[in-house]
Amino acid sequence: MKPVLTCRDIKVDFDGFYALKGVNLNVFHEEVRFLIGPNGAGKTTLLDVICGKTRATNGQVIFEGSGQIDKMQEHKIASAGIARKFQAPSIFPKLTVFENLELSVKQKKSVWALLTAKLNSEVKAKIDYILEKINLQNERNREAGELAHGQKQWLEIGMQLIQEPNLLLLDEPIAGMSGVEREKTGYLIHDIAKECSVLVVEHDMDFVRNFSKQVTVMHEGAVLCEGSMAEVQENEQVVEVYLGRGKKVC
Amino acid sequence: MKNISRSSYALLFIFLLCAPLFLHDFRVALLAKFLCFAILAVGICLIWGYTGILSLGHGVFFGLGAYCVAMYLKLEASPTGIPDFMGWSGIVELPGLWKPFANPYFAISAAVIVPVLLALVLGYFTFKNRIRGVYFSLISQALVVVFVTLFIGKQEITGGTNGLTNFSTAFGISLTNRGVQQVLYFITVGFLLLTVAFALWLTKSRAGKLLMAIREGENRVRFLGYNPTSFKVFVYCVSAALAGVAGGLFVLQVGMISPEMMGIIPSIEMVLWVAVGGRYSIFGAVIGAILTNSAKSFFSESYPDFWLFFLGGLFILVVLVMPNGLVGLGKSVGEKITSRIKKKEKEDVQHEAGPYVS
Amino acid sequence: MKGGAAMEIWASQLFNGLSYSSFLLLIALGLAITFGLMKVMNMAHGDMIMIGAYVTYSTQLIFSSFMPQNMFDYYFLFSIPIAFVVTACIGWILEKSLIQFLYNRPLDSMLATWGVSLILQQIARTIFGAPNVAVKTPSWLDGGLQIAAVTLPYKRLFILVLVGLCLTGLYVYLYRTAAGRRMTAVTLNRQMASCLGVNTRKVDAGAFALGSGLGGVAGCALTLLGPVGPTVGTNYIIDAFMIVILGGIGNLKGTLIGAVVIGLISTFVEFGSSATIAKVVVFALIILFLQWKPFGLISTRSRALD
Numbered sequence: 001m002k003p004v005l006t007c008r009d010i011k012v013d014f015d016g017f018y019a020l021k022g023v024n025l026n027v028f029h030e031e032v033r034f035l036i037g038p039n040g041a042g043k044t045t046l047l048d049v050i051c052g053k054t055r056a057t058n059g060q061v062i063f064e065g066s067g068q069i070d071k072m073q074e075h076k077i078a079s080a081g082i083a084r085k086f087q088a089p090s091i092f093p094k095l096t097v098f099e100n101l102e103l104s105v106k107q108k109k110s111v112w113a114l115l116t117a118k119l120n121s122e123v124k125a126k127i128d129y130i131l132e133k134i135n136l137q138n139e140r141n142r143e144a145g146e147l148a149h150g151q152k153q154w155l156e157i158g159m160q161l162i163q164e165p166n167l168l169l170l171d172e173p174i175a176g177m178s179g180v181e182r183e184k185t186g187y188l189i190h191d192i193a194k195e196c197s198v199l200v201v202e203h204d205m206d207f208v209r210n211f212s213k214q215v216t217v218m219h220e221g222a223v224l225c226e227g228s229m230a231e232v233q234e235n236e237q238v239v240e241v242y243l244g245r246g247k248k249v250c
Numbered sequence: 251m252k253n254i255s256r257s258s259y260a261l262l263f264i265f266l267l268c269a270p271l272f273l274h275d276f277r278v279a280l281l282a283k284f285l286c287f288a289i290l291a292v293g294i295c296l297i298w299g300y301t302g303i304l305s306l307g308h309g310v311f312f313g314l315g316a317y318c319v320a321m322y323l324k325l326e327a328s329p330t331g332i333p334d335f336m337g338w339s340g341i342v343e344l345p346g347l348w349k350p351f352a353n354p355y356f357a358i359s360a361a362v363i364v365p366v367l368l369a370l371v372l373g374y375f376t377f378k379n380r381i382r383g384v385y386f387s388l389i390s391q392a393l394v395v396v397f398v399t400l401f402i403g404k405q406e407i408t409g410g411t412n413g414l415t416n417f418s419t420a421f422g423i424s425l426t427n428r429g430v431q432q433v434l435y436f437i438t439v440g441f442l443l444l445t446v447a448f449a450l451w452l453t454k455s456r457a458g459k460l461l462m463a464i465r466e467g468e469n470r471v472r473f474l475g476y477n478p479t480s481f482k483v484f485v486y487c488v489s490a491a492l493a494g495v496a497g498g499l500f501v502l503q504v505g506m507i508s509p510e511m512m513g514i515i516p517s518i519e520m521v522l523w524v525a526v527g528g529r530y531s532i533f534g535a536v537i538g539a540i541l542t543n544s545a546k547s548f549f550s551e552s553y554p555d556f557w558l559f560f561l562g563g564l565f566i567l568v569v570l571v572m573p574n575g576l577v578g579l580g581k582s583v584g585e586k587i588t589s590r591i592k593k594k595e596k597e598d599v600q601h602e603a604g605p606y607v608s
Numbered sequence: 609m610k611g612g613a614a615m616e617i618w619a620s621q622l623f624n625g626l627s628y629s630s631f632l633l634l635i636a637l638g639l640a641i642t643f644g645l646m647k648v649m650n651m652a653h654g655d656m657i658m659i660g661a662y663v664t665y666s667t668q669l670i671f672s673s674f675m676p677q678n679m680f681d682y683y684f685l686f687s688i689p690i691a692f693v694v695t696a697c698i699g700w701i702l703e704k705s706l707i708q709f710l711y712n713r714p715l716d717s718m719l720a721t722w723g724v725s726l727i728l729q730q731i732a733r734t735i736f737g738a739p740n741v742a743v744k745t746p747s748w749l750d751g752g753l754q755i756a757a758v759t760l761p762y763k764r765l766f767i768l769v770l771v772g773l774c775l776t777g778l779y780v781y782l783y784r785t786a787a788g789r790r791m792t793a794v795t796l797n798r799q800m801a802s803c804l805g806v807n808t809r810k811v812d813a814g815a816f817a818l819g820s821g822l823g824g825v826a827g828c829a830l831t832l833l834g835p836v837g838p839t840v841g842t843n844y845i846i847d848a849f850m851i852v853i854l855g856g857i858g859n860l861k862g863t864l865i866g867a868v869v870i871g872l873i874s875t876f877v878e879f880g881s882s883a884t885i886a887k888v889v890v891f892a893l894i895i896l897f898l899q900w901k902p903f904g905l906i907s908t909r910s911r912a913l914d
Contacts, residue, residue: 053473073472073477074473075471075472075473075474075475075476075478078472078473078474079475083473084473090467090469090470091470092462092463092470093466094465095459095462099459102456103463103474104474109474109476109477110480111457111480114456114460115452115455119456163475304715304719306718375895375898383715384643384714385853387649387715387718389853389895391849392849392850392891392894393891395887395891396887396888399883399884399887400884403883403884403885404884518719521719555730555734558726558727559726559727561723562723562725562726562730564723565719565722565724566724568719569720570706570720
């Protein structure tokens with residue numbers, strides 16, 4: 001099977017500190033891949049490299065249909081079909097929920113296209129569909145900045161979905177959510193995966209256990225191992241990394 | 251809320267159309283000048299209020315628009331075909347730069363095109379490199395210094411510190427004639443109306459919402475697949491064009507333009523007009539320009555020394571106390587009143603309902 | 609023979625350029641410190657120069673009326689610390705009354721401090737009148753140092769020495785004293801410094817006073833270069849802004865390099881053509897430079913989204 005996304009030997013040098021030391025990763029169609037690992041493992045940096053926010057010092061990112069994307073500008077990468085949800089909700093606080101989604105709809109993104117864009121029934125239907133999915137139907141005309149934290153997270157996920165991406169990058173999507181909200185988000189992610197591949201960075205192990213099939217463990221800027229959660233938990237290196245060497249000796 | 255804003259626009263334009271009926275000619279001429287400023291203020295509102303880019307250099311675009319029209323007027327006023335000040339510098343042949351401006355249509359289009367081109371070039375080379383915030387503001391201010399020194403330094407071409415003045419006819423019609431002045435006034439009102447209509451359409455369009463999104467989080471916009479550079483260059487060019495139009499209309503009515511009118515101080519004052527009215531509101535920009543300039547002419551007639559204190563205080567006040575300007579103030583007062591009325595109604599209802607509940 | 613004369617001209621222009629650079633550096637440092645620390649761009653910084661210059665002028669007046677004649681020549685030395693203290697106090701008051709409400713609102717801070725600038729200028733106009741006043745150079749700064757065929761004016765030499773002293777003082781303060789280290793700490797990481805018990809409010813006010821004081825000293829130096837008027841600061845502040853942009857905002861090392869570059873280019877282009885062309889050339893060069901390094905000479909990579 002051909003992967004949607006291939007990362008080859010990605011290295012990132014932050015003024016002498018290597019945040020990534022040669023990462024290889026394949027993400028396949030309709031896959032939900034979880035990226036886990038201790039703090040500072042380079043998970044977020046890897047997402048940054050894929051979406052163009054951080055430039056890799058070495059290596060290639062190849063995206064199905066667009067070829068090598070690691071030299072492209074951020075907006076070109078986004079247009080190619082990679083959507084990114086950031087860790088801290090980054091929505092447009094002074095715009096309404098509806099307007100936030102309206103701007104995110106998959107459309108031509110030139111100045112002229114936006115000047116002449118009309119809010120037709122097709123766009124409206126899309127927005128309504130997403131609003132329902134992210135459970136914000138009743139908040140559509142509120143300023144996004146007034147939403148609760150969990151709702152903001154959902155809105156941002158919605159903004160990514162409505163772009164109809166081929167690959168969705170989620171950075172800690174459930175941070176700051178309540179138990180019920182977490183579960184909803186988990187099902188939402190699997191729902192999304194029917195249409196696109198998803199790469200999730202997550203710290204919450206229970207959440208990963210419940211909703212993951214394939215897990216990639218990162219440590220100190222490199223991939224430690226890959227497999228199902230059960231396999232990964234058996235891996236000695238992973239145990240060592242998570243629990244620390246001292247504990248193992250005991 | 252929508253009705254309130256609609257009726258305030260209607261009131262404003264009815265007032266402007268009727269103003270010549272009850273204002274002295276001198277006041278109408280002043281008002282016409284302020285309306286030119288209002289057109290410019292709408293442009294600043296679009297780029298600063300909506301997009302969050304603070305340009306401290308709009309005086310340059312205003313000045314370029316004004317100079318383009320003034321060059322035509324000056325040529326028409328020079329019987330020898332060479333402007334008087336050039337004669338004083340010993341120039342006997344009209345410089346090539348001036349030649350096309352003998353054509354009024356060229357001059358009028360240049361009044362818009364020249365500022366737009368400058369904004370296009372400067373905007374592209376700064377925004378493309380993600381220079382923004384304070385960096386951009388300082389660069390836009392340096393642009394003013396460059397142009398002002400250039401216009402003063404190249405006296406033989408630009409008329410130096412005195413600028414361009416002493417012209418009285420356009421298309422062979424005398425500009426000082428009362429009827430012509432009135433027609434010019436109504437033309438200015440017409441242009442303002444068009445400007446406001448355009449600005450409202452722009453801000454309501456999806457592009458307008460994207461401009462606001464850029465203000466709220468430029469990088470987020472990139473990851474939605476938009477290139478903020480092109481939108482920022484676009485809005486910079488639009489506001490430069492409006493400043494150019496304002497400059498052209500200004501020179502027709504005031505009859506002079508000099509580097510002093512496009513300098514650092516007027517440029518930053520232009521931002522203040524918008525801040526006073528309310529930076530997030532087109533209506534605010536218009537009334538801000540009119541009111542601030544009315545205050546200025548009042549002070550400089552009565553207490554010239556006091557004006558700068560007042561102006562300085564206004565800058566501080568607007569930033570610290572009323573960041574949303576007069577419109578914001580009006581809105582919050584309005585909301586207080588309506589909420590009080592609602593509260594009262596609620597209480598009344600409760601009073602009436604009281605016996606039944608108990 | 610001709611070659612020798614050209615060499616002399618080059619050498620003296622180089623010297624003038626360096627002296628002008630050092631003067632600009634003094635102004636830009638104050639700006640860089642306050643912007644680096646509190647993200648406030650102080651448009652009234654130019655007026656600190658103006659105040660410093662008027663303080664020098666006033667000191668001169670006081671000396672000529674109240675001090676014995678033989679003391680007059682030393683008024684200038686007295687005026688420097690006085691100017692520093694006066695402008696530092698004004699800066700401190702400004703920070704306490706206005707600037708502290710403008711943290712992390714860089715654009716708004718520009719507008720509000722511009723208002724302050726207008727008020728300060730009008731106060732100066734009210735006290736000293738609108739026309740320029742001239743400060744009499746003390747006699748020991750007349751003439752110049754003769755090296756081979758090149759004359760280095762004492763005035764400009766004095767400015768270089770003065771700036772050198774200020775830089776040394778600033779360096780010692782920032783890196784060798786506890787108060788200075790606190791300031792560096794807050795610049796680098798405000799929250800962390802605050803957690804470690806640094807009173808950031810106090811540091812901010814102190815830094816603003818320090819920056820303003822440096823502007824005041826620059827004002828003293830200015831009186832050696834030309835006449836003094838209420839708007840004199842505006843002429844130099846724009847150049848200082850350009851230095852800050854060139855060097856990378858809030859970066860002291862970058863500021864130093866930026867000042868030398870802009871001072872030298874201005875002086876040489878001005879000498880080769882005219883002051884008008886010099887302004888245009890410097891502006892064009894800055895825009896060109898920013899195509900290559902948009903965030904100034906020295907910038908750091910950050911992980912924040914905005």
